[in-house]
Amino acid sequence: MSTTVSSPNPGTPRPVNAGPGERAAAVSAKPVGWRTPVILAAFALIALVFFGLMGPNQTASFGISTGSDFFQLPALEINAFAGGLVLSIVLLALAGYAVYLKTQDRPAPGWLNVAFIVLFVAAFLIWVVGGARTPAISLAGLIAGSVTLAVPLVFGSLSGVLCERVGVVNIAIEGQLLGGAFTAAIVATITQNPFIGLIAAAAAGAVVSMVLAVFSIKYVVNQIIVGVVLNVLVSGVTGFLFSTVMQANKAQFNSPPGLDIIEIPLLSGIPIIGPILFRQSLVGYLMYAAVLVVWVGLFKTRWGLRVRAVGEHPQAADTLGINVNATRFWNVTLGGAVAGIGGSFFTLVAIDSFTKEISGGRGFIALAALIFGRWNPIGAFFAALLFGFADNLQSIVTIIGTPVPSQFMAMLPYLVTVLAVAGLVGKSRGPAASGIPYVKG
Amino acid sequence: MVRVLKLELRGITKRFGTLIANDHIDVVVESGQIHCLLGENGAGKSTLMNVLYGLYEPSEGEILVDDKPVSFRGPGDAMAAGIGMVHQHFMLVPVFTVAENVALGAEPTKAAGFLNLDETRRRIREISDQYGFDVDPDALVEDLPVGVQQRVEIIKALVRNASVLILDEPTAVLTPQETDELLDIMRQLKAGGTSIVFISHKLREVKAVSDTITVIRRGKVVGTADPAASTTELASMMVGRAVSLTLDKEPATPQETTFEVRDLTVIAPNGQHMVDGLSFDIARGEILAVAGVQGNGQTELTEAILGLQDRVSGSVTLDGKELLGRSVKDVLGAGVGFVPEDRKVDGLVGTFSVAENLVLDLYDKPPYAKGISMSPAKIMENAKARIGEFDVRTPSAAAAAGTLSGGNQQKVVMARELSRPLRLFIASQPTRGVDVGSIEFLHRRIVAERDQGTPVMIVSTELDEVMELADRIAVLYKGKLVGIVPAGTGRDVLGLMMAGIAPGEHTASPSTGTQPAATADTEGGDHA
Numbered sequence: 001m002s003t004t005v006s007s008p009n010p011g012t013p014r015p016v017n018a019g020p021g022e023r024a025a026a027v028s029a030k031p032v033g034w035r036t037p038v039i040l041a042a043f044a045l046i047a048l049v050f051f052g053l054m055g056p057n058q059t060a061s062f063g064i065s066t067g068s069d070f071f072q073l074p075a076l077e078i079n080a081f082a083g084g085l086v087l088s089i090v091l092l093a094l095a096g097y098a099v100y101l102k103t104q105d106r107p108a109p110g111w112l113n114v115a116f117i118v119l120f121v122a123a124f125l126i127w128v129v130g131g132a133r134t135p136a137i138s139l140a141g142l143i144a145g146s147v148t149l150a151v152p153l154v155f156g157s158l159s160g161v162l163c164e165r166v167g168v169v170n171i172a173i174e175g176q177l178l179g180g181a182f183t184a185a186i187v188a189t190i191t192q193n194p195f196i197g198l199i200a201a202a203a204a205g206a207v208v209s210m211v212l213a214v215f216s217i218k219y220v221v222n223q224i225i226v227g228v229v230l231n232v233l234v235s236g237v238t239g240f241l242f243s244t245v246m247q248a249n250k251a252q253f254n255s256p257p258g259l260d261i262i263e264i265p266l267l268s269g270i271p272i273i274g275p276i277l278f279r280q281s282l283v284g285y286l287m288y289a290a291v292l293v294v295w296v297g298l299f300k301t302r303w304g305l306r307v308r309a310v311g312e313h314p315q316a317a318d319t320l321g322i323n324v325n326a327t328r329f330w331n332v333t334l335g336g337a338v339a340g341i342g343g344s345f346f347t348l349v350a351i352d353s354f355t356k357e358i359s360g361g362r363g364f365i366a367l368a369a370l371i372f373g374r375w376n377p378i379g380a381f382f383a384a385l386l387f388g389f390a391d392n393l394q395s396i397v398t399i400i401g402t403p404v405p406s407q408f409m410a411m412l413p414y415l416v417t418v419l420a421v422a423g424l425v426g427k428s429r430g431p432a433a434s435g436i437p438y439v440k441g
Numbered sequence: 442m443v444r445v446l447k448l449e450l451r452g453i454t455k456r457f458g459t460l461i462a463n464d465h466i467d468v469v470v471e472s473g474q475i476h477c478l479l480g481e482n483g484a485g486k487s488t489l490m491n492v493l494y495g496l497y498e499p500s501e502g503e504i505l506v507d508d509k510p511v512s513f514r515g516p517g518d519a520m521a522a523g524i525g526m527v528h529q530h531f532m533l534v535p536v537f538t539v540a541e542n543v544a545l546g547a548e549p550t551k552a553a554g555f556l557n558l559d560e561t562r563r564r565i566r567e568i569s570d571q572y573g574f575d576v577d578p579d580a581l582v583e584d585l586p587v588g589v590q591q592r593v594e595i596i597k598a599l600v601r602n603a604s605v606l607i608l609d610e611p612t613a614v615l616t617p618q619e620t621d622e623l624l625d626i627m628r629q630l631k632a633g634g635t636s637i638v639f640i641s642h643k644l645r646e647v648k649a650v651s652d653t654i655t656v657i658r659r660g661k662v663v664g665t666a667d668p669a670a671s672t673t674e675l676a677s678m679m680v681g682r683a684v685s686l687t688l689d690k691e692p693a694t695p696q697e698t699t700f701e702v703r704d705l706t707v708i709a710p711n712g713q714h715m716v717d718g719l720s721f722d723i724a725r726g727e728i729l730a731v732a733g734v735q736g737n738g739q740t741e742l743t744e745a746i747l748g749l750q751d752r753v754s755g756s757v758t759l760d761g762k763e764l765l766g767r768s769v770k771d772v773l774g775a776g777v778g779f780v781p782e783d784r785k786v787d788g789l790v791g792t793f794s795v796a797e798n799l800v801l802d803l804y805d806k807p808p809y810a811k812g813i814s815m816s817p818a819k820i821m822e823n824a825k826a827r828i829g830e831f832d833v834r835t836p837s838a839a840a841a842a843g844t845l846s847g848g849n850q851q852k853v854v855m856a857r858e859l860s861r862p863l864r865l866f867i868a869s870q871p872t873r874g875v876d877v878g879s880i881e882f883l884h885r886r887i888v889a890e891r892d893q894g895t896p897v898m899i900v901s902t903e904l905d906e907v908m909e910l911a912d913r914i915a916v917l918y919k920g921k922l923v924g925i926v927p928a929g930t931g932r933d934v935l936g937l938m939m940a941g942i943a944p945g946e947h948t949a950s951p952s953t954g955t956q957p958a959a960t961a962d963t964e965g966g967d968h969a
Contacts, residue, residue, distance in 0.1 A: 301555055302548040309534050309545050316532035319496065320546030320597075321517025432535070440496075 037102045040095040047088035051127040055084035060130040063138035070269035080130020087123040133401035144275035150388025155342020156366025157380035162335035167311040167433040171227025174363025175234035176205040180343020182238040185354035188256035205340020213332040220437040239356045259348045281349045295377040311431035314438040324438045372420045390416040446472045453502035462488040464660040475637045477647045480657035482874045486640045494526045495519040525598025526607040535583035588619040607638045617936030644672040680877045690888045693912040695724035700896045705755035707741040715741040717920040723896035730911030731900045738920035739900045748772045776864030788854040791843025796824035798842045831856040848879035869900040
């Protein structure tokens with residue numbers, strides 16, 4: 001499908017979108033590629049050699065309960081060699097099944113990929129922990145920590161979903177997170193009220209987004225360029241204010257009261273699930289709510305239908321009386337507010353003050369989560385969790401002391417990102433009109 | 442429900458900068474009529490309808506519904522007034538279902554804005570049954586054939602209670618059979634009391650269904666015509682001078698076969714076989730016309746011969762030499778003249794002068810170049826000669842090619858390609874978007890090239906053009922050859938072939954194309 005930037009002009013019609021032929025062509029089934037089976041087989045072999053055959057003959061222990069759970073489960077103890085071997089054989093079987101399906105010209109079902117990823121990660125965990133100096137980690141802590149680290153990523157990718165679904169590419173997620181973090185810190189400190197800080201963060205993200213919206217929608221500037229420039233701008237402004245104002249008067253401007261962890265009685269005591277779902281800060285609960293609300297909104301409501309139409313075929317929306325550019329403007333603004341809330345997590349929950357570049361490139365990882373999650377809020381949520389998991393794993397594994405150099409472990413989140421986006425996403429199709437400005441003929 | 446009894450456009454003028462697309466146009470659409478706006482491409486029909494539909498604001502003039510002036514600030518207002526429009530390029534979201542597309546913009550909802558598509562599904566089934574549309578509300582639009590997508594567009598308008606339906610060049614994307622079905626649907630809608638504004642430049646269809654014909658030329662109404670008028674009369678009105686619609690050409694005198702295509706297959710980046718095992722020959726002194734609905738592999742076929750496609754297998758030989766695997770420049774050097782389907786994208790450099798465009802393929806050869814220097818005088822001389830020979834209407838040879846009208850741009854491309862000795866001439870959509878007057882001229886030139894003994898391949902989605910030019914007709918469907926039939930084959934047979942049904946197959950099931958390829962060879966053999 002052509003994605004050239006052409007101003008749709010009904011006066012001199014050109015096949016802006018798919019020509020009738022391309023549409024007709026879409027009817028015939030797409031051939032099943034060799035790529036997925038080959039990638040799966042390669043990873044299964046890696047698992048067999050490293051996690052299975054070369055697996056350390058030591059017992060890996062995974063704690064399941066945390067101290068505040070209302071009943072304690074014994075830790076899971078697995079011999080790393082045996083566990084790695086069994087899991088890698090299962091992985092090989094899954095890869096073999098994918099190859100078999102390919103020879104029958106059938107695509108691998110979705111559950112196969114998911115199962116493969118989960119089992120591969122499990123095998124990797126057993127191998128890493130089994131080879132460590134202290135071969136024991138808390139599984140509950142690992143997962144709960146992953147969720148925590150994923151919070152800003154989830155908000156960032158939701159912002160991306162809201163913007164791209166309506167046809168605007170939001171590269172400025174990083175800037176929105178950073179703007180939210182900065183504003184939350186300064187406003188919460190001045191007002192001594194974290195809730196006002198949270199609202200201010202949303203407003204700051206929305207302001208950054210409005211700049212993106214005005215330039216890319218009203219002035220039809222290239223969206224990628226505006227986004228990149230905004231990231232640099234926000235980084236510069238917050239960095240400048242941090243060193244000129246905040247550092248000098250830390251007590252006055254940069255010691256925000258934090259948002260406490262709210263434990264929901266009883267429910268928070270359930271092992272594994274409790275810490276994830278019911279032992280969160282306000283921002284964490286907002287995250288779960290936001291994922292659900294955005295998903296329901298996009299796919300079940302009139303608003304969502306219109307938003308998606310604008311992102312897929314703005315001209316069609318226009319001919320049905322939908323104001324394309326207004327829809328885009330407000331959606332992008334909303335997206336910015338969501339990312340701003342995500343930014344507040346850094347200064348109100350994770351750390352108790354703002355520092356330069358506190359978002360540390362997570363806006364870009366959120367962008368990757370958006371694509372890995374196939375422009376779907378729930379998909380983006382799980383993708384963000386995967387990246388959060390990789391991030392958390394590398395720090396935990398470094399602490400327990402693995403034979404793998406810590407520098408390599410530090411690469412893990414980014415490696416996972418690249419592999420996920422490049423290798424496993426496959427041919428995912430974003431909104432057709434994403435990135436293309438709408439100019440009325 | 443709003444029922445428009447009379448719709449009037451009074452003195453509508455629409456300017457784009459200095460360009461006047463519509464110049465004081467008056468049109469009255471009476472209730473329950475099929476009113477045709479007849480005019481050439483670029484005459485201003487679509488602009489006028491976009492004004493009526495609220496997509497453009499008129500620079501002057503007013504729209505009256507039942508004698509009351511209205512102003513439409515957007516399509517929403519026009520729809521509220523009972524006007525619906527089916528655009529030439531469908532306004533459907535491909536990844537939405539039929540119901541979602543129909544509901545969009547006027548969604549029935551439950552509390553809190555939640556969609557209630559059951560109501561929409563019911564309405565779609567109701568309308569679908571009433572007109573025999575056979576549309577499934579839950580099908581994804583991108584999976585539907587073009588003809589069905591068009592019905593979805595019509596349903597969209599009817600669900601919104603449109604009592605005036607504008608159809609903008611609705612038959613451009615349809616096979617002849619689908620066109621006949623559409624004309625039937627139009628008659629049914631009319632019987633049900635819906636007025637239809639039918640925009641077209643195809644005289645046969647216009648004559649078949651219209652009650653009133655308004656002819657538009659260069660943004661002005663030049664008169665009304667009676668559907669009973671002859672096609673020649675209508676064409677003359679449309680063009681503004683007498684035109685001959687039939688081409689007088691001598692029967693072909695084919696000589697030896699010099700161009701052979703064997704098992705040509707072209708695979709698209711997505712793995713789809715865009716051209717699938719094509720084999721055919723063209724003899725010197727004959728025109729083979731390749732017919733088919735747009736997007737059935739024609740583009741890939743011509744591009745593969747030229748060397749513009751990557752994943753190609755099979756063999757293409759000209760004068761015994763293989764063309765596949767050679768660079769485009771080599772192929773042109775072997776004597777292949779090529780008129781691409783989209784002149785603005787592949788045929789011309791719009792910002793270059795007419796003179797430069799006329800030597801795009803020869804600029805580095807004598808007499809236009811010596812060593813590293815070019816000879817502007819020679820290029821200009823050549824330009825003057827070609828402009829005269831092909832009657833290109835241009836202010837000067839130095840004018841930018843992009844400023845010329847479509848017909849004149851096409852003449853520039855054709856003049857360039859025909860200005861050197863050719864061993865094979867391929868023209869894709871040689872007269873798309875060209876005024877009727879120029880079509881006649883371009884067709885004569887193509888026949889003249891044939892008569893000089895060049896094998897000629899014409900690719901056209903216009904069945905009229907195919908039937909006019911061809912000595913033999915090859916029909917493509919989904920990249921496969923349905924068959925090769927002699928000139929003079931009936932429109933109905935060709936129409937079925939364009940839907941994938943080989944001649945002689947009496948069952949209505951669409952063929953996969955493997956079997957017809959066999960018949961094609963024998964028929965080709967008869968000829969040679």
